[in-house]
Amino acid sequence: MKFENLKEFIKNTKCSKSKIYRFYKKDEDLFAETKLKNGKRVFPCDHAKYFNSEVMFSENKILKKENHQMKNLLDCLVDRNSMPSVLYGMEWSLFITVAYRAERNKKSCFKQMHGLFEALILKYSGHSSFRMFFVTEAFTNRVGYHNHFVLHVENKKILEEITKDITTYFRYDRVDVEPYNRYEAGLFYISKGGLKNEDWDFLK
Numbered sequence: 001m002k003f004e005n006l007k008e009f010i011k012n013t014k015c016s017k018s019k020i021y022r023f024y025k026k027d028e029d030l031f032a033e034t035k036l037k038n039g040k041r042v043f044p045c046d047h048a049k050y051f052n053s054e055v056m057f058s059e060n061k062i063l064k065k066e067n068h069q070m071k072n073l074l075d076c077l078v079d080r081n082s083m084p085s086v087l088y089g090m091e092w093s094l095f096i097t098v099a100y101r102a103e104r105n106k107k108s109c110f111k112q113m114h115g116l117f118e119a120l121i122l123k124y125s126g127h128s129s130f131r132m133f134f135v136t137e138a139f140t141n142r143v144g145y146h147n148h149f150v151l152h153v154e155n156k157k158i159l160e161e162i163t164k165d166i167t168t169y170f171r172y173d174r175v176d177v178e179p180y181n182r183y184e185a186g187l188f189y190i191s192k193g194g195l196k197n198e199d200w201d202f203l204k
Contacts, residue, residue, distance in 0.1 A: 003035070003042040013051040023050065087133055087202075092150040092180040093159060096166060099174040103144035106199045109136040113147055116169050117203045120162065128155035129204075136199040150180055 010017060020043075024031040030050070034043050049055040079085060104112070113134045120130055134149030153162055163177050 001033075002045040003037070004045055005037075005040060005042055009043040009048070012045070012048045015051050020051075083202075087150075088182065090131070091152055092131075092182075093153040093156070094151045094163070094166075095148075095178050095180045096151065097146065097148050097176045098170050099139075099146045100144060100170075101173050103142075106136050106145055109145045109147050110199060110201070112170075113149060113201065114203070116166065119169060120165065123165070124155075124158065128153055128158055130154070132203040134201060134203075 004012060006017065006020075009020065013020065015023075024034065030047060033047070034041055036042070049059070098112070100109070100112075102108075113132070113136075117130065117132050124130075131152035132149055134147050136145050136147055138145050151162070151166075153159055166177055167175050
């Protein structure tokens with residue numbers, strides 16, 4: 001954790017000394033994160049955000065969104081035999097979003113997902129097994145559909161190569177590939193009202 005002296009902290013937060021100390025007087029836990037250095041109080045650089053209303057508003061929106069996702073996730077996991085619950089309990093390697101340049105319909109997106117999965121199976125036959133779950137959703141800002149999918153790659157050594165294969169397969173489209181995080185990506189596709197009114201498939 002990086003620290004600033006009072007002069008630097010005042011400049012960074014654009015707040016007076018009295019305002020800074022009034023803030024810490026109201027929050028003992030945050031004050032405990034400050035420390036004395038050579039007899040003078042220094043402040044964590046990260047604390048500057050607490051004096052910026054725009055940053056706090058943005059973080060509050062993110063927290064509200066995450067809380068909403070967690071609520072939906074818990075609702076989905078109540079039924080342990082439901083598809084969302086079963087999927088959530090599985091191991092996944094990557095979370096991918098594909099925003100097609102072309103205005104693809106649901107059938108075309110379905111074919112794209114199956115085509116990618118078959119291409120991976122063909123290329124890595126005998127080297128790794130795969131599992132995929134995908135959903136097809138409509139764009140909110142234009143005509144057409146896009147895909148979100150999670151992929152399990154048994155052989156972790158080829159994950160980097162798999163990522164390159166995916167981006168190459170969709171080289172004309174906008175592709176976002178991230179390591180799977182069950183508290184973020186998993187929430188995204190499992191918690192959004194379950195699997196109702198969406199085209200989806202589970203491949204293995």
